[in-house]
């Protein structure tokens with residue numbers, strides 16, 4: 001089982017070292033917190049929270065197109081490098097992923113959360129496992145409910161954890177199915193659940209022939225602040241992904257969206273609980289898996 005302060009005896013400064021690495025990386029590059037938070041989601045939903053998402057090579061999770069826009073790998077490597085100097089072979093990459101995401105949220109202004117540690121690193125990482133376990137933006141509330149419940153997460157957890165989209169950014173391809181090209185380079189809105197002014201801004205930032213590297217902030221108002229603005233955006237019909245907008249349109253999720261839009265404290269409290277569940281999905285403990293020496297390869 002996981003436990004609080006798992007490294008108290010074996011590596012007392014472990015959490016402090018991860019935090020410092022996240023802090024210095026975020027101060028150089030403000031896009032780091034969003035990347036670290038999404039990395040955790042994509043790790044925990046595929047093979048559990050076991051750092052399978054960090055393994056490099058042909059046919060690994062990182063190799064799947066759904067994961068090519070992930071980032072934050074170099075932050076994981078720096079944290080691991082420091083930890084291997086002070087506590088060789090002791091701190092798992094899986095714990096580093098979870099702790100770094102936790103710290104990223106706090107550094108962006110979100111709630112401070114204590115999370116248990118003791119996760120072990122997985123050996124398996126297969127690209128074919130990614131698509132069946134990661135939500136797509138075209139998912140309905142039912143699709144997402146099914147996926148989340150297969151991970152032990154509820155509809156409440158879905159609404160709460162979607163609040164992660166209060167920070168970070170997205171590539172145009174992640175939402176341009178909400179528009180349609182009508183003539184050379186000119187777009188029109190086909191998804192009427194979107195605010196027209198907001199849709200106009202998005203079409204300007206992501207014209208039909210936009211470079212594939214262009215990104216747009218998930219939260220048009222406070223993109224670097226972890227706050228409840230995501231839910232306010234939903235009420236204003238400014239959810240970036242279709243999978244965000246549907247949370248307002250569905251009777252089962254609307255009330256919680258309205259509550260969080262009006263009550264940041266309530267959102268932060270729920271976040272703490274749902275984040276704890278997210279970071280505990282299918283964890284490997286005891287003598288399962290291994291403690292990797294390098295986060296991008298298994299020890300063999």
Ligand code: HEM
Nearest residue numbers: 034037038041069135136137161164168169170171174243
């Ligand atoms: C439930 C359904 C979800 C869908 C369909 C979804 C989809 C997406 C997509 C398409 C992107 C843009 C990726 C890109 O183009 O670079 C994105 C970004 C992001 N997602 Fe989600 N997501 C979901 C849930 C979550 C959850 C549960 C979390 C974390 C708890 C999360 C955290 C993030 C973050 C932080 C970003 C910004 C990444 C960055 O700045 O690089 N998402 N999501």
Ligand SMILES: [Ca+2]
Nearest residue numbers: 043046048052
């Ligand atoms: Ca994993």
Ligand SMILES: [Ca+2]
Nearest residue numbers: 166219222225
């Ligand atoms: Ca925000």
